Amino acid sequence: MVLGLLLAPSALAGIFTPESGGSPNADDISALYEITLYIAIVIFVLVEGTLLWSLIRYRAGGPNDREPAQIRGNTPLEIGWTVGAALILVVLTVVTFLYLGDIEKPPATGPDGFQAAKGVKFASIDQPAPPGGGELNIAVNGQQYLWRYDYSAYGKGQLFDYYEMVVPINTTVTLDITSQDVAHSWWIPELGGKADAIPGHTNQTWFKISEPGVYLGQCAELCGANHADMRARVRALPVDEYEAWATRQRAGIAESKKLLAASREEQAAAAEREN
Ligand SMILES: [Cu+2]
Numbered sequence: 387m388v389l390g391l392l393l394a395p396s397a398l399a400g401i402f403t404p405e406s407g408g409s410p411n412a413d414d415i416s417a418l419y420e421i422t423l424y425i426a427i428v429i430f431v432l433v434e435g436t437l438l439w440s441l442i443r444y445r446a447g448g449p450n451d452r453e454p455a456q457i458r459g460n461t462p463l464e465i466g467w468t469v470g471a472a473l474i475l476v477v478l479t480v481v482t483f484l485y486l487g488d489i490e491k492p493p494a495t496g497p498d499g500f501q502a503a504k505g506v507k508f509a510s511i512d513q514p515a516p517p518g519g520g521e522l523n524i525a526v527n528g529q530q531y532l533w534r535y536d537y538s539a540y541g542k543g544q545l546f547d548y549y550e551m552v553v554p555i556n557t558t559v560t561l562d563i564t565s566q567d568v569a570h571s572w573w574i575p576e577l578g579g580k581a582d583a584i585p586g587h588t589n590q591t592w593f594k595i596s597e598p599g600v601y602l603g604q605c606a607e608l609c610g611a612n613h614a615d616m617r618a619r620v621r622a623l624p625v626d627e628y629e630a631w632a633t634r635q636r637a638g639i640a641e642s643k644k645l646l647a648a649s650r651e652e653q654a655a656a657a658e659r660e661n
Pocket residue numbers: 528531569570571605606607608609613616
């Protein structure tokens with residue numbers, strides 16, 4: 387069964403490195419991970435290779451059956467591996483800080499991205515605003531057991547959605563993530579790292595998708611009996627298709643509110659007649 391899983395090409399994607407490809411922050415996280423991994427592989431091969439070589443060469447009953455040279459107190463060698471290890475740490479630190487800025491800070495929305503948000507201001511504690519503004523800010527709310535997305539800051543009338551988040555491409559999307567019940571975790575692997583959804587607290591993250599498509603994820607914090615059902619999906623559309631979706635969705639919400647109000651009035655009138 388394990389072999390079958392390993393042979394499935396889709397199962398192999400992102401097994402050794404974080405999934406990426408949807409957003410520049412996810413790509414940077416993956417690149418940073420790969421640099422660290424490759425350095426670690428070289429060290430692993432050197433250390434384990436030396437160990438295995440010694441084990442086989444000086445094995446009991448073999449042609450070199452004797453105790454190999456025991457190297458102790460070799461000053462140049464000891465200085466060498468101490469300085470070498472320190473240098474590797476310095477390199478990893480510098481490389482990490484080079485990537486960290488781009489992972490944390492949202493970039494500007496592209497010239498062909500969604501422009502309606504220019505001038506819409508958002509209060510942000512943890513995350514700087516993208517340069518030039520123009521980001522699409524979505525309030526993400528974790529609830530047992532679904533995700534609610536609210537875009538109401540743009541245009542007139544309420545605009546929200548459940549389960550599937552619809553976003554325009556070439557647009558920096560910033561997320562304000564919270565929860566209304568227990569701790570959840572927002573995670574779409576191809577679009578970046580996890581962000582906890584905590585009641586009474588807002589966490590921020592962002593992504594910027596350049597290719598239209600569907601990106602899948604799931605709640606990454608055990609949040610109750612139906613945690614496994616708490617999946618999430620981000621659908622990236624060309625800007626004009628996104629705007630058409632927003633108009634339709636807004637009209638649908640307004641329509642259902644009208645119908646709900648009418649049915650409530652009807653019920654109230656019926657109750658009145660019974661009295
Ligand atoms: Cu959850």
